[in-house]
Structures are given as structure tokens and as C-alpha cells.
Amino acid sequence: MLKYMENLYEVRVQRKNICYIKDGVMYFKWAFPIARGGLNPTYAEKVNKTILKNIFAETKNYKTMLASPLENLHIKFPKELELSEKVIVYGLEQKQLIPTTNNLILKIVRTKEDLILWGQIASKIYDKWDTDSIYESFKTDLGKKYANYFIFYKGKNPVGISQVIRGGGCSAVYWIGVLNEYRNKGYGTEVTVQTLNYEISHKHHKFILTASDLGLIIYKKLGFKPVETFYEYNMKV
Numbered sequence: 001m002l003k004y005m006e007n008l009y010e011v012r013v014q015r016k017n018i019c020y021i022k023d024g025v026m027y028f029k030w031a032f033p034i035a036r037g038g039l040n041p042t043y044a045e046k047v048n049k050t051i052l053k054n055i056f057a058e059t060k061n062y063k064t065m066l067a068s069p070l071e072n073l074h075i076k077f078p079k080e081l082e083l084s085e086k087v088i089v090y091g092l093e094q095k096q097l098i099p100t101t102n103n104l105i106l107k108i109v110r111t112k113e114d115l116i117l118w119g120q121i122a123s124k125i126y127d128k129w130d131t132d133s134i135y136e137s138f139k140t141d142l143g144k145k146y147a148n149y150f151i152f153y154k155g156k157n158p159v160g161i162s163q164v165i166r167g168g169g170c171s172a173v174y175w176i177g178v179l180n181e182y183r184n185k186g187y188g189t190e191v192t193v194q195t196l197n198y199e200i201s202h203k204h205h206k207f208i209l210t211a212s213d214l215g216l217i218i219y220k221k222l223g224f225k226p227v228e229t230f231y232e233y234n235m236k237v
Contacts, residue, residue, distance in 0.1 A: 052077065071231050072084075081234070086231055092223050093205055094222075109148070124180075147166070159187050164195060189221075
């Protein structure tokens with residue numbers, strides 16, 4: 001897990017999440033709160049009481065979530081951690097453009113207004129988030145080479161979104177989603193493929209993502225394979 005996280009270390013520092021490696025462990029000193037009551041995950045290869053204490057101290061105003069490759073960490077620290085949720089990271093190396101219907105028009109988010117719209121669409125797709133928290137979380141990415149946000153249109157109507165964060169020679173693909181009224185029309189696949197093709201056309205060929213059950217059907221058809229497994233824990237306050 002630490003090796004995987006090191007691939008994204010550079011980009012996470014640039015995004016000002018203030019994470020760092022200490023004694024072979026990577027963890028966040030601070031991360032923005034998310035709507036469901038947690039934080040961006042704190043990643044750790046080795047966890048001990050001191051590290052947990054430091055995490056609690058640095059994030060004392062928030063509920064905190066820790067991610068580790070260790071499945072039964074909550075048994076070792078029953079007073080600090082609650083039962084884990086398994087998360088699988090999928091990877092793909094793709095050098096050739098993927099055939100697609102191009103029924104949707106891809107627009108790159110470049111302005112504050114674009115990002116607000118992106119957040120409005122995202123909050124409808126992912127109802128645990130709200131537009132304000134999305135904008136505040138991602139506004140520092142605007143105009144940066146390591147990040148792109150995409151809105152997909154059918155005519156003049158927004159259909160879906162995606163996000164790409166680059167680092168360590170890898171493109172991490174997040175926030176792939178389609179509005180309810182446009183689902184079951186093949187648009188989820190097209191949003192995914194156009195996002196990948198944008199990266200491929202700009203000479204980025206390695207991809208990682210995590211997947212919902214719905215999205216996994218698409219990703220497996222495109223050739224994504226499991227590359228990492230980690231477990232998310234809620235840290236007790």
C-alpha cells in the first residue's frame with residue numbers, strides 16, 4: 001500500500017493536503033471534512049499508538065478515517081478504530097485510444113464558474129456531498145497541470161462528470177458519474193472512455209481508480225484489473 005501511495009505522493013503535496021512520510025509511514029496532518037462525517041483517508045503502512053495519537057491531535061475537530069492494507073487493524077486497536085470497509089484499487093495500462101461513439105461533448109473545467117457547475121452536477125450524482133464543500137475541496141486544483149475536471153454534455157445539457165489527478169507517472173480517475181435521467185443509455189461508458197482517451201492523447205497511459213459495483217462492470221470490460229486492496233476504518237472520537 002505504501003508503494004502505491006508513494007506514486008501519488010507528489011500530487012497530494014501539490015494539492016496542499018499536507019501529507020508526509022514519517023518513519024516509513026504516510027499520513028495526513030490535515031484533510032478537508034466530507035459530508036458523510038469523515039475526512040480524506042489517512043494512509044498508513046504501519047500503525048501504532050503514537051501515530052494514532054498524532055492523527056487524532058492533528059484532526060481533533062473532525063471525525064477521522066484511516067486507511068490501511070491491514071484487514072483486522074480494529075482488533076489490535078479496539079478503542080480507537082471501528083470495523084473496516086474493504087476498498088479495491090483497479091489499474092490499467094492503455095496506450096491506444098479506445099473506440100467510442102462520441103455522443104457526448106467533453107468540456108474542460110477552467111474557471112470558478114465551471115467548477116461550481118461541476119460541483120452542482122457532482123452533488124446530484126453523489127448526494128452525500130454538497131456543492132459548497134466540493135468547490136472548497138477542489139478550488140486549488142484550477143489551472144494546475146496535475147489535475148483536470150471534465151463536464152460532459154448532450155447538446156446543451158450536462159450529462160456527467162469526471163476528474164483526473166496525475167502523479168508518479170499515473171492518472172488517478174475519480175468522480176466518474178452520470179445524472180440519473182441519463183443512466184442506462186451507455187453514457188457512463190462514454191464518460192469513462194472519453195476521460196481515458198483524453199489522457200492517452202496527452203501521453204498518459206497508466207490509470208488507477210476505485211469502483212462502485214455499477215462502475216466496476218464498465219471498468220472490467222475496459223480491462224481494469226485489481227492492483228491494491230486496503231481497508232478504511234472510522235476512528236472513534
